[in-house]
Amino acid sequence: MRDGYVVCDVDALAEGGRIITRLGGQISVGVFKIDGQVVAFRNYCPHAGAPACEGTLGGAVVSDGGHERHLAHDGRILKCPWHAWEFLLPEGVTITRPEYRLMRLPVAIEDGKVVVGSHPVRPPRPQVSA
């Protein structure tokens, strides 16, 4: 990848794990391994600029429309530490308004290394169901 930054060895990132680092010593990013996929985001919440990638990873409490509740997307919900916005990984979208998303960065695996680019990618909006 041109203009990419080597973040870590690919083996250093376990399933469900993350690395918070700065690209070139400047741009704070979070690199996650979710469902075997390595994804990277700017460590910046679209709501109020919080270091969202440093939040807890867990599940979301959802309902089927009745009065029951259950846990969904366990291990894939990143909760921002400031205001608890919930981002579904690996997509990086909020579960209540998918148009609000973390800024996703390109990732490549090159020679056993995780390489992250600094220019955001804009994937098509995924359909998120509760």
Place this chain on the structure above:
Amino acid sequence: MSAAPPARPEGAVSVDLTGLSAAALATKTLHAAAQGHAASGLPVIDAAVHPRPRPGELHRYMPKVWQQRRLPAGERYYYPNPLGDYLKDAHVADGPPGSDAALTARHLFEECGVAQAVLAPLTLGLLPDLDLLAVICSATNEWLADTWLGPHNAHGRFKGTIRVAPNHPEAAVAEIERWAGHPGFVQIGVPMQSMQLYGSRVFHPVWEAAAHHGLPVFIHADAETGVELAPTTAGYLRHFLGFAAYQPMTFISHLASFMVGGVLDRLPRLRLVFGDGGFDMCAPFIWRLDKDYRPMRGDMPWMMRLPSDYIAQHVRFIAHRLEGPEDPAILNEWLAISDAAETLLFGSNYPAWNMLHPHAAFAGAAPALRRRILVDNAAALYGLAAAPAEETVS
């Protein structure tokens, strides 16, 4: 043996402890309510008019077993309004204000430029006897259909409200089913006062029936003669002014309850009409709910949208007096901030003392916005055709 009470002197006049009669206190006239404004020229839809039966009239529509039951007087006995409760012109000799259909029609259609009026009778407050309140609601609906929506409605300009007792869900649903097919009824009506907030699960069958029939739910302060909770969460304000100013907060509480209870998610067709103020308090309260919705969302997972996302689809407020700034320089800005173009309906509250005259209603608003509030929003909500202005303005 106790002594017999002293005989009452012949010709003695009893003392009226309530002081002056409401009719004598009333000072505001229909003319004064117009505040010098000319007719709007719009085919106004008045979404809040309150007719009342004449004395004894309601009993005729109650089952015989209930006809001997004494009913509350129908007027709030605490916080007496120092100005009386009704317009001076609305007092008539043979019944309470709002009981004369011909006079009401003349006031609204001939003198106020109203094209169509949605009638919302009140039902004596939240009565502790659930069965009695259900019977009163049922009788009120039959009376309205038989009179104001019957022979008094040759002009076809009156629309009606199906009154139900929400704390008796079975009776309420039965009443909705009974009248939903009647072409004169355009909504159901429930009291603002309640022992539980309306997002509570116990009320769900009522809202479900309303949504099923596409009937908006009109919520309005209801006579205050029944049992009810204190008007504030810290007890009783001392005077009528505080009571009247604070009362619309109850609508905001119900609105929040509908949202967090998941009612609006489960019933996409449900429309709520807060009929007695509160619009001016809604926007700041929604901002507050929005701010903390996300971190709290997991507590009520059935609520899948930001609070502000529900308003345009589900919620309407009736402005029966000008709520918000009176300064025309900032009126339109306020109406834009609060999304009045989508959510505000005009309702006069006739024959109440604080009637908002359509000539004066939002006279300083931009013309297109004023038309939405006075005509289009109600026409869309109730499925009414907006009559041409020249046919309706006298």
